[in-house]
Amino acid sequence: MSQDKLVKDITSMDEDFAKWYTDVVLKAELIDYSSVKGCMIIRPYGYAIWENIQSIMNGMFKKTGHQNVYMPMFIPESLLEKEKDHVAGFAPEVAWVTHGGDEELEERLCVRPTSETLFCDHYANIIHSYRDLPKLYNQWCSVVRWEKTTRPFLRSREFLWQEGHTIHATAAEAIDETKQMLNVYEEFCQKYLCMPVIKGVKTEKERFAGAEDTYTIEALMHDGKALQSGTSHYFGNGFAKAFNIQYADKENHLVYPFQTSWGTTTRLIGAIIMTHGDDNGLVLPPAVAPTQVVIIPVAMHKEGVLDKATELCERLENVCRVDIDKSEQSPGWKFAEYEMKGVPLRLEIGPKDIEKNQCVIVRRDTREKHFVSLDDLETEIPKLLALVSEGLFEKALERRNEMTYVAKDYDEMIEIANNKPGFIKAMWCGSRECEDKLKEVAGVSSRCMPFNQEAHSDKCVCCGKPADKLVYWGKAY
Amino acid sequence: MSQDKLVKDITSMDEDFAKWYTDVVLKAELIDYSSVKGCMIIRPYGYAIWENIQSIMNGMFKKTGHQNVYMPMFIPESLLEKEKDHVAGFAPEVAWVTHGGDEELEERLCVRPTSETLFCDHYANIIHSYRDLPKLYNQWCSVVRWEKTTRPFLRSREFLWQEGHTIHATAAEAIDETKQMLNVYEEFCQKYLCMPVIKGVKTEKERFAGAEDTYTIEALMHDGKALQSGTSHYFGNGFAKAFNIQYADKENHLVYPFQTSWGTTTRLIGAIIMTHGDDNGLVLPPAVAPTQVVIIPVAMHKEGVLDKATELCERLENVCRVDIDKSEQSPGWKFAEYEMKGVPLRLEIGPKDIEKNQCVIVRRDTREKHFVSLDDLETEIPKLLALVSEGLFEKALERRNEMTYVAKDYDEMIEIANNKPGFIKAMWCGSRECEDKLKEVAGVSSRCMPFNQEAHSDKCVCCGKPADKLVYWGKAY
Numbered sequence: 010m011s012q013d014k015l016v017k018d019i020t021s022m023d024e025d026f027a028k029w030y031t032d033v034v035l036k037a038e039l040i041d042y043s044s045v046k047g048c049m050i051i052r053p054y055g056y057a058i059w060e061n062i063q064s065i066m067n068g069m070f071k072k073t074g075h076q077n078v079y080m081p082m083f084i085p086e087s088l089l090e091k092e093k094d095h096v097a098g099f100a101p102e103v104a105w106v107t108h109g110g111d112e113e114l115e116e117r118l119c120v121r122p123t124s125e126t127l128f129c130d131h132y133a134n135i136i137h138s139y140r141d142l143p144k145l146y147n148q149w150c151s152v153v154r155w156e157k158t159t160r161p162f163l164r165s166r167e168f169l170w171q172e173g174h175t176i177h178a179t180a181a182e183a184i185d186e187t188k189q190m191l192n193v194y195e196e197f198c199q200k201y202l203c204m205p206v207i208k209g210v211k212t213e214k215e216r217f218a219g220a221e222d223t224y225t226i227e228a229l230m231h232d233g234k235a236l237q238s239g240t241s242h243y244f245g246n247g248f249a250k251a252f253n254i255q256y257a258d259k260e261n262h263l264v265y266p267f268q269t270s271w272g273t274t275t276r277l278i279g280a281i282i283m284t285h286g287d288d289n290g291l292v293l294p295p296a297v298a299p300t301q302v303v304i305i306p307v308a309m310h311k312e313g314v315l316d317k318a319t320e321l322c323e324r325l326e327n328v329c330r331v332d333i334d335k336s337e338q339s340p341g342w343k344f345a346e347y348e349m350k351g352v353p354l355r356l357e358i359g360p361k362d363i364e365k366n367q368c369v370i371v372r373r374d375t376r377e378k379h380f381v382s383l384d385d386l387e388t389e390i391p392k393l394l395a396l397v398s399e400g401l402f403e404k405a406l407e408r409r410n411e412m413t414y415v416a417k418d419y420d421e422m423i424e425i426a427n428n429k430p431g432f433i434k435a436m437w438c439g440s441r442e443c444e445d446k447l448k449e450v451a452g453v454s455s456r457c458m459p460f461n462q463e464a465h466s467d468k469c470v471c472c473g474k475p476a477d478k479l480v481y482w483g484k485a486y
Numbered sequence: 487m488s489q490d491k492l493v494k495d496i497t498s499m500d501e502d503f504a505k506w507y508t509d510v511v512l513k514a515e516l517i518d519y520s521s522v523k524g525c526m527i528i529r530p531y532g533y534a535i536w537e538n539i540q541s542i543m544n545g546m547f548k549k550t551g552h553q554n555v556y557m558p559m560f561i562p563e564s565l566l567e568k569e570k571d572h573v574a575g576f577a578p579e580v581a582w583v584t585h586g587g588d589e590e591l592e593e594r595l596c597v598r599p600t601s602e603t604l605f606c607d608h609y610a611n612i613i614h615s616y617r618d619l620p621k622l623y624n625q626w627c628s629v630v631r632w633e634k635t636t637r638p639f640l641r642s643r644e645f646l647w648q649e650g651h652t653i654h655a656t657a658a659e660a661i662d663e664t665k666q667m668l669n670v671y672e673e674f675c676q677k678y679l680c681m682p683v684i685k686g687v688k689t690e691k692e693r694f695a696g697a698e699d700t701y702t703i704e705a706l707m708h709d710g711k712a713l714q715s716g717t718s719h720y721f722g723n724g725f726a727k728a729f730n731i732q733y734a735d736k737e738n739h740l741v742y743p744f745q746t747s748w749g750t751t752t753r754l755i756g757a758i759i760m761t762h763g764d765d766n767g768l769v770l771p772p773a774v775a776p777t778q779v780v781i782i783p784v785a786m787h788k789e790g791v792l793d794k795a796t797e798l799c800e801r802l803e804n805v806c807r808v809d810i811d812k813s814e815q816s817p818g819w820k821f822a823e824y825e826m827k828g829v830p831l832r833l834e835i836g837p838k839d840i841e842k843n844q845c846v847i848v849r850r851d852t853r854e855k856h857f858v859s860l861d862d863l864e865t866e867i868p869k870l871l872a873l874v875s876e877g878l879f880e881k882a883l884e885r886r887n888e889m890t891y892v893a894k895d896y897d898e899m900i901e902i903a904n905n906k907p908g909f910i911k912a913m914w915c916g917s918r919e920c921e922d923k924l925k926e927v928a929g930v931s932s933r934c935m936p937f938n939q940e941a942h943s944d945k946c947v948c949c950g951k952p953a954d955k956l957v958y959w960g961k962a963y
Contacts, residue, residue, distance in 0.1 A: 044565050044607050045595065048558035053623070056554050077533050081525035081644055082559075082597075082628060083581075088521050104560075105585040106597065109632035109643075110578045118522065120559075120583065120597070130521050146530070150628070151559060155586035166586075167558055 019349070021288045026232045031161070033282055037291045037350050040161045047159040047166035051275070054350065057299035058278055059169060063149060065201050065296065066171065066273070069193050075145040075173060080127040082150070083118035088126045092251040095125060098218020102155045104166075120153040125219065125244075125270055128174040129252035132266075138257050139178055142266060145186075147173040162279035163236075163486050170274035176254070176266050180245065183267035184222075187243040190271040191224045194239035201296040202277065203401035204228050204284045205409055206238055207432070207481055209457030214444050217270075221245040227456045227481060229409045230283035233430020235456045235483035238280055241271035279486070284405050285374070291351025292374055294401055295394040302370075302390060303352045304333040305343045307359030318358050321368070321386065328387050329394065348373060353397045354390065374400050415465050422470050422482075426451035432483050436476040438469035447471055453482040496826070498765045503709040510759055511638045514768045514827050524636040524643035528752070531827065534776035535755055536646060540626060542678050542773065543648065543750070546670050552622045552650060557604040559627070560595035565603045569728040572602060575695020579632045581643075597630040602696065602721075602747055605651040606729035609743075615734050616655055619743060622663075624650040639756035640713075640963050647751035653731070653743050657722065660744035661699075664720040667748040668701045671716035678773040679754065680878035681705050681761045682886055683715055684909070684958055686934030691921050694747075698722040704933045704958060706886045707760035710907020712933045712960035715757055718748035756963070761882050762851070768828025769851055771878055772871040779867060780829045781810040782820045784836030795835050798845070798863065805864050806871065825850060830874045831867065851877050892942050899947050899959075903928035909960050913953040915946035924948055930959040 019036060020028040034040050039055030051059065067077075083106060090096045103119040121127065128146065135141065149171045159165045173190060177183040191208060198204045206226035216223045220242040228238045246265035249255070255263045285292040295301050302325060306318040318333055325331040334343050340357070347355055357369040370379045370389070374397050381389045412431030416422035425433050426447075433453065437443060447470075448454050462479050469476035496513060497505040511517050516532030528536065544554075560583060567573045580596040598604065605623065612618065626648045636642045650667060654660040668685060675681045683703035693700045697719035705715045723742040726732070732740045762769040772778050779802060783795040795810055802808040809829075811820050817834070824832055834846040847856045847866070851874050858866045889908030893899035902910050903924075910930065914920060924947075925931050939956050946953035 041608055041611060043558050043604065044562055045558040045560045048560060050558065050604075050608050051556040053553035053555055056556055059556075060554065076530035077537065078530055079528040079533055079536075079628075079646060081520050081522040081527065082630070083522045083525060083644070085521055101587045103587065104583045104595075106581045107584045108582040110580065118581075127520065127527075131518055131527050134518055151556075153559070167560070169556060 019288060019290055022231065022286075029286075029288070030279075030282065033286055033290050033349075034161045039278065045166075047156060049161050049165050051169070054299060055278060058281070058293070058297050059275055061297040061299065062201075062277060063171075066193075066197055067149075069197060070147050070171075070173070073145075073189060073193065075147045075175075078146045078148055079150070080121070080124050080131070080148060082121050084121055084124075084126055086117045086119065088130060089119055091126060091129075092219050092248055095219035095248075099123065099154075104153050104155055121150075122152055122154045123270075123272070124148065124150075124152075124172055125174065125248060126252075128270075129248050129254060129268075132176050132249075133252050133254045136176065136254055136256050136266065139259055142256060143175060143177045143182065143186075145173075145175045147171055160279075162276050162282070164276075168275050170272050173269070173271040175269045176249075177268070178256070178258070178266060180267045183245075183269050184243055187222070187224060187241045187269045187271070190269070191226065191239070191241040194226050194241070194271070194273060197273075198226060198228065198238055198277075198280075199402065201294060202281055202284075203294040203398050203405065204238070204280060205402065205406045207457060207459050209459040209481065211240075211457055212437075212444060212455045212480070214441055215455060217242045219244060219247060221247065225457050227483075228280055228284060229412060229432055229483075230280070230486070231286065231408070232283070233412050233484070235432065235481075235485040236276070236280050236283070237456070237485065238277060239271070239273040242269060244268040244270070276486075285401050286351070289345075290349030292401070293351035293353060295353045295398050298351065298353050299330065300332040300350075300352050301329040301394060302331045302354045302356055303347045304331065304356045304358065305340055305347075306333070306335065307340050307357050307362075309335070311360045313363060314358065314360060317363050321356070321358065321383070325386060325390065328390055354393055372397055372400075374404070416470050416482075417466050418468075419471060419473070422447070423451050426453050426482075426484075430484070432456070432481050434463070434465060434479060434481055435470035436464070436466050436468060437478050437480040438472055438474045438476040439478060440469075440472070443469055443471035447482065452484055454485055456481040456483050456485065496765060496767055499708060499763075506763075506765070507756075507759065508638070510763055510767050510826075516755065517638045522643075524633060526638050526642050528646070531776060532755060535758070535770070535774050536752055538774040538776065539678075539754060540648075543670075543674055544626075546674060547624050547648075547650070550622075550666060550670065552624045552652075555623045555625050556627070557598070557601050557608070557625060559598050561598055561601075561603055563594045563596065565607060566596055568603060568606075569696050569725055572696035572725075576600065576631075581630050581632055598627075599629055599631045600747075600749070601625065601627075601629075601649055602651065602725060603729075605747075606725050606731060606745075609653050609726075610729050610731045613653065613731055613733050613743065616736055619733060620652060620654045620659065620663075622650075622652045624648055637756075639753050639759070641753075645752050647749050650746070650748040652746045653726075654745070655733070655735070655743060657744045660722075660746050661720055664699070664701055664718045664746045664748070667746070668703065668716070668718040671703050671718070671748070671750060674750075675703060675705065675715055675754075675757075676879065678771060679758055679761070680771040680875050680882065681715070681757060682879065682883045684934060684936050686936035686958065688717075688934055689914075689921060689932045689957070691918055692932060694719045696721060696724060698724065702934050704960075705757055705761060706889060706909055706960070707757070707963070708763070708885070709760070710889050710961070712909065712958075712962040713753070713757050713760070714933070714962065715754060716748070716750040719746060721745040721747070753963075762878050763828070766822075767826030769878070770828035770830060772830045772875050775828065775830050776807065777809040777824075777827075777829050778806040778871060779808045779831045779833055780824045781808065781833045781835065782817055782824075783810070783812065784817050784834050784839075786812070788837045790840060791835065791837060794840050798833070798835065798860070802863065802867065805867055831870055849874055849877075851881070893947055894943050895945075896948060896950070899924070900928050903930050903959075903961075907961070909933070909958050911940070911942060911956060911958060912947035913941070913943050913945060914955050914957040915949055915951045915953040916955060917946075917949070920946055920948035924959065929961055931962055933958040933960050933962065
């Protein structure tokens, strides 16, 4: 039975990947649709994943010296307009507040799509001397972007995120910060979400509005589409000039400081679903799974079973996030339910197991069964959880490698883009024209120029002119 | 020197309480004003207090079976209008979004002032059977109310809060929940914020828009004004009827469930300031203080001092939230700085202390000096922190008792209201007219009808007619 498809009402991935995704987010009760078009309700199970993401990442931010703050959710139109590239990038997709109560506002306020302008406004207020630098701030909040087409977690009009905003005395320090935070994101995704990512820098076309450089981590989903999973921006002193942020350096000269920002969002939950999920539903990485082990009593009515299961649950509370299902549903129904919900380990215990002083532990990712002595649970469960994490990462990495192609010339590029979902590695001359053409003809965009450059040819895959930059191309969410 | 006023630039409370408050919030770097009128920036030190509040309270919510969720920040106008009392209470003070990008919206969206309507909309979607009940949900978010006059933490156009929203099969269960959460708030305020509160029920006039009953905890600030510190509302099945939320009970009859909501906000930070603060600045309750112990090396340039201070800091990290100030500022400057920032304990260590294997610990609240052996720090510091907590609570309770008066008749009421800031206990007949008159003539509103009723007379303090309800009256924030 371990190879059966227990959950019957999820569309299979191969049949319709988009439908599979929607089935999973709804049936695993991660979200519900709301009466507000394009905005989702994050239900307890989905929110608990986000809380675990927050808790781990917040710890990593604090360890690297960052402090949390809270900025207003509104930005006056005049403030948004101060940095020209920035407003051009965001103004077309913001929500505008025009009235407070019955009165029309003197100046429109947009609901923050991102908070660079607010942080700059604050920095101009509080930064006067080199002693005031650096400021390493972060905030957890929701932001709004008026998207036309939306999908739960991946693209919605409101989403939750964290946005780091830092300001430094020197360009070198700001660049180091930008790269440090990209490394934090990489470590978070690979270690805790078990999701391999490619680190690199965006082309000018794909850069954040107002940035001098945008660094990114790019993951590959089950269907071969790329998902930008976190970005880190270096601003130079452009924002400081626009907002007139100046400080007196040690020689008492007034100079402009240098800034960064970096963010990750609830779309990471979408990334988890599409990296690890299967036709039975969610598969959650142990580090962020709301429940890591679910205990299912078998033949629950038999004497001693429920007591023993409860006792195990209490013991395991010190070791992992554990839950027990004592409901009247059948064990088979429960197996299917927690498979769908992606709980990493299922612990089954019945009368025969109790006789043998053992239980059955089933891994969600491989469905392997382990018979474990009840005496060894405290040591075996952490080991099994670690094995699940490793297994998930290895499997995802293997798939990404299988779905990563090299295109040496234009025809090969088009052939792969049209027929093989995944990343395409190909050389690029650096011109916007080639990027635009590949987008138009092959539907692929430049995901990043990876830090690990390899030379697959010396000619641009699009125009054939000399090229020394390797780019990862792909269709993207 | 222990009685000196170390911090010179804070207005004294007696001189101008409002100015004192503003000085404290700005100079202790809790907030900064923003370019968005009526919205504040919560700076790292202020936000760290909020994070501690969240962390403790969130634990209390989870222990009582509640789950966190996230609802959209927008409410379509038609949804807000579904419950008539509710919309009447909130529509005059909401911010309206009318445009998304360049396009005018078909229907205006308000930025949530509170989320009853969104929760109801969701509940209508997910509740079908008695098996789906109860739902015990909470969310941490920001809300917006378009206030005309604002003050940091106490009243601002945007503020952070938690809002619990629960739904139950029976009225009795919902009422129990309402009271349970009021008790959670009471425990939180008294145990962790060291702030005594009066528990009671609001009069009809002061009830939440749409509630059948509003329970409240009321605290008394230093200046004798009351501060509503948390409320818990019982809705009956009014919202369920307005939103057509029905479930099939065990006999398969379709019936309406019963609801509650309850909330506390960042105004609790204002309550902390105005309950415990003094002319030297903040005094923070240890449970929510970002730094509980600050180590000040004295004669820092002398050999061994900095090493010893650093060693103590590392040792104490396992015991409390500890920080060390190694900056070049003088010890006197540092003493004043951390007094102003309200750090509960200051640990001074200099060459002579090291010789004697001791240090000096100074309590922020009483300024008592304690000489503590370096061998005993791990046991003495938790004890001292506990003493600070107890001391703060006792002092606040004593002041509240001193500032609580009984008025037996109208003249006495007016006399006290005009001359003695504080709570006034007086009997009330139950009529709205008397409430309105006391507000108009004496400037006091009914804070609550306390659960602990006492009979001070049998006549209404306002109209002299028979009265059996004791009310706490007061001027309020």
